[in-house]
Amino acid sequence: MTSPLLEVEGLVKTFGGVTASAELSFTVLPGEVHALIGPNGAGKTTAVAQIAGELRPDAGRVLFDGRDITALPVHRRALLGLGRSFQITSVLGAFSVLDNVALAVQAHAGHSFRFLGDARRDRRLRDPARATLARLGLEDDAERPAAILSHGGRRTLELAMALAGRPRLLLLDEPMAGMGAEDSARMVEVLRALKGEVAMLLVEHDMDVVFALADRITVLDGGRVLASGAPDEVRADPRVVAAYLGEEAVA
């Protein structure tokens, strides 16, 4: 059996009287797209924040590639291959799209590159940055200032910057938020093209997107796992239908 890339073990997180993670456990396998769904307040964002290292759990562990990363800060997790937009670098509007990705390559490269070369000139940084932009369909915008990108373009740039670190797992918390139908459909295609190459933990409310992309789905409710499995199993699970998906799921 394939060993999980990410193991979430018994996470507990409370805010005052609210239990946002209630002994939450699930795994993400290498290369899979794993969707985390559930009603508002189910604890999805809190779970992702604990995996990314932005929030410290009250109890439980997060293992990445078999290693306990529960106590590691965000940047150390990123260097191990846990990628998230805004994690190390954020978009600099006055810099070109290509500069932004080259800076992200540099930031993720660790000590070997950190003091070496200028991200606005060094080909060791610019070539992989250009290749990433090409993969995401942003090559025509490479020389334009990041500030003038559309909302969808900016979200795609953030994804390019996350990918620049060659993550093994991407944490995607509502990547299509605020996008129109066209940009959203383009983002689905971009993510679909990355399938198999990088594992993704995808928090998404749009069930069409979830069912288009996910290999497995974990449904949260009240901070715990209500159901977990292949999309067809989850869609047919009566507890899920009752708690969340509603009539449309069985139609």
Ligand SMILES: Nc1ncnc2c1ncn2[C@@H]1O[C@H](COP(=O)(O)OP(=O)(O)OP(=O)(O)O)[C@@H](O)[C@H]1O
């Ligand atoms: N910083 C905080 N302080 C207090 N309560 C919080 C905090 N963060 C989250 N909560 C509470 O924890 C619960 C889980 O919130 P969380 O944002 O993780 O849910 P979610 O599934 O991501 O919801 P949504 O789909 O609405 O984004 C909610 O009841 C929320 O109000």
